[in-house]
Ligand code: PSU
């Protein structure tokens with residue numbers, strides 16, 4: 398595939414129909430501070446392996462879309478993000494990043510494009526993008542891409558910095574089943590509950606795989622969004638984060654932060670304002686999602 402570099406491990410696993418889990422890289426380049434980002438990237442891969450699947454972190458390195466990173470590439474991406482900054486690669490950004498020979502971290506939308514192209518069916522992330530609060534035209538390209546890529550996306554819902562009811566409405570319009578894992582409620586990333594219903598509940602990886610098979614078997618081309626509440630011991634009470642979120646939103650507006658910069662600013666500010674509690678929740682839920690994604694990939698491969 399032109400523009401792509403599929404690692405030999407990933408190519409072999411796909412050939413042998415073994416389970417592979419795609420991982421995004423914006424969480425490394427824009428979502429978490431150094432060195433927690435690099436540590437998380439490595440731990441996330443370890444979690445997928447422990448779950449019996451092969452991790453394939455997706456990123457743009459020197460103008461090539463990599464599916465499956467070597468450890469030195471992972472490190473380079475994290476260090477370069479810290480030292481000089483790299484591009485946040487969503488759907489619109491691949492062409493420019495490739496043409497200019499850049500490095501970049503792929504968002505959920507970007508990772509979906511590459512995962513689908515490489516033939517991966519399961520993808521683990523932290524939280525998807527969505528409709529922003531107070532900026533109804535700032536709708537993450539994640540939602541549109543979820544409508545287009547037939548991949549199971551394992552996440553902890555959408556970040557509570559977003560307008561969650563509006564985000565769920567758009568997902569419904571886009572034809573994306575929102576599956577609650579062992580829950581009837583849409584999780585709110587840092588917190589286990591949002592008060593909003595999912596469209597269906599599944600209690601086992603096997604049920605998730607069955608839903609995905611039927612959805613795609615009918616000819617649907619959209620993703621299946623598997624939403625998993627953050628682990629109990631790391632989750633924050635919903636009202637505990639709300640104050641921090643509202644303050645960060647006010648600051649973002651006052652500083653004129655727009656577009657792609659909103660999500661990284663909000664994540665960083667909420668982490669400062671909660672004295673690292675939101676960061677701890679973020680790391681724990683990522684690993685939790687990696688583990689479940691590995692189990693779903695095994696069901697789908699089997
Ligand atoms: N979840 C995290 N940290 C992140 C993101 C999600 O825990 O950094 C990233 C994802 O890559 C997601 C992106 O696709 O934020 C959404 O950005 P935007 O709203 O600009 O589309």
Ligand code: MN
Pocket residue numbers: 535536537538656657659
């Ligand atoms: Mn946006």
